[in-house]
Amino acid sequence: MNPQADNLSFFQQVYAVARLIPYGRVTSYGAIARYLGTGGSARMVGWAMNSSHSTTGDIPAHRVVNRNGLLTGKHHFDGPLVMQELLESEGIKVIDDQIINFNKHFWDPVKEIL
DNA sequence: TTGCTGACCGACG
DNA sequence: CCGTCGGCCAGCA
Numbered sequence: 001m002n003p004q005a006d007n008l009s010f011f012q013q014v015y016a017v018a019r020l021i022p023y024g025r026v027t028s029y030g031a032i033a034r035y036l037g038t039g040g041s042a043r044m045v046g047w048a049m050n051s052s053h054s055t056t057g058d059i060p061a062h063r064v065v066n067r068n069g070l071l072t073g074k075h076h077f078d079g080p081l082v083m084q085e086l087l088e089s090e091g092i093k094v095i096d097d098q099i100i101n102f103n104k105h106f107w108d109p110v111k112e113i114l
Numbered sequence: 115t116t117g118c119t120g121a122c123c124g125a126c127g
Numbered sequence: 128c129c130g131t132c133g134g135c136c137a138g139c140a
Contacts, residue, residue, distance in 0.1 A: 010137080011136095028123090030122060030124090033123085034123095040134045041122090041134085042123055043135065044135070048137090050138095061121085065121090066122060067123065067124095120137095123135105124132105125132090
């Protein structure tokens with residue numbers, strides 16, 4: 001089979017969507033995974049973010065949180081407080097690693113991107 | 115090469 | 128309500 005059957009690899013697709021996240025908005029790993037059609041591969045989305053530091057281009061990984069709006073991956077940044085600071089810098093309130101009004105800031109690629 | 119782990123999610127009991 | 132399990136894919140020992 002052609003490894004290039006699809007346009008881009010799974011990781012590349014994740015990076016593409018992550019870059020499309022608008023300022024002051026957040027999304028979840030599962031939402032991205034669902035948009036890619038993988039659904040259950042939500043873990044790979046997080047793994048892709050882990051490799052995002054290796055990729056060229058700005059990947060707003062701080063705008064990607066888990067389904068609960070919890071900053072689960074904050075420890076993977078330069079510091080455990082970097083993610084929260086970045087979100088607050090964009091007008092998103094974060095208390096105890098939990099995004100306030102998460103639903104209001106939530107950005108679903110499936111609904112936003114057609 | 116095989117096996118385990120991982121920034122998750124949903125279902126089941 | 129809470130604990131547990133399976134699924135998905137890629138990287139690493």
